[in-house]
Amino acid sequence: MEYLFLKRKRTTANSERQKQLLFKAAEREWEEQFAGKGVGGRKIDCDIYKCILYQLEIRQAFLDAELSLKKLSMIIDTNQTYLSNVINRYFGCNLKELVNTYRVEYAKELLRSGRYPLDLVPRHCGFASKSAFYAAFKKIVGMSPLHYLSREQRAQNLQTVNSMIYL
Secondary structure, three states, X not given: OOOHHHOOOHHXXXXXXXXXXXXXXXXXXXXXXXXXXXXOOOHHHHHXXXXXXXXXXXXXXXXXXXXXXXXXXXXXXXXXXXXXXXXHXXXXXXXXXXXXXXXXXXXXXHHHHOOOOHHHHHHHOOOOOHHXXXXXXXXXXXXXXXXXXXXXXXXXXHHHHHHHHOO
């Protein structure tokens, strides 16, 4: 499933319409990925799955550096065991990996936008430390944030030059 938060405007972040659109998309994803392929799952699993996506996609709970299984289970109003099982089974990872994926995707967006210098990005993405940010970024993207940033800037410069040539 794509990360919806990268495509929406901040002003609509918590709208009921955004929530309903996300829930419909999550329901389709659930049917295609799990129910349609015999993986099955209980209705409560689907509900928890949608709530996780809502908290990460719309509410951006991943920006909380202190987000934990306990805290997220309280927000979603389920127990930690159910939450952990849904994340492991349907997202294919643990909570830390899932949250770090969201944080890194958000960091990539911030780096591309140039809104913050590299040294401030970890704090704005929910990482508790720069070292945790660099380790997660390298693990998920396959390169350091600095290398990623320079690669993106080169690509943007090349695109600008190409568009000038064809004008």
